[in-house]
Amino acid sequence: MGTFVSAFTVLCGARTDLPDRHVCCVFWLNIAAALIQILTAIVMVGWIMSIFWGMDMVILASYKEQGIPQQL
Numbered sequence: 001m002g003t004f005v006s007a008f009t010v011l012c013g014a015r016t017d018l019p020d021r022h023v024c025c026v027f028w029l030n031i032a033a034a035l036i037q038i039l040t041a042i043v044m045v046g047w048i049m050s051i052f053w054g055m056d057m058v059i060l061a062s063y064k065e066q067g068i069p070q071q072l
Contacts, residue, residue: 003034 007030010016016026 001034003030003037007031007034 006014007027010023010026010030018026018029021029
């Protein structure tokens with residue numbers, strides 16, 4: 001969300017690390033970076049959730065193998 005905000009602050013005259021680029025170019029670079037961040041965040045959350053589900057399956061399987069009653 002902050003990258004989107006920074007993209008619009010460039011249009012309002014904020015200083016950038018790319019002084020040789022036009023304001024529109026810097027704006028679109030920030031918009032592209034924000035979109036990439038949003039897309040990769042979704043992928044990372046799904047990846048982390050799948051790791052936790054896998055850990056739960058292994059734990060439940062080990063309980064079943066040992067004959068320990070399970071609570072879900």
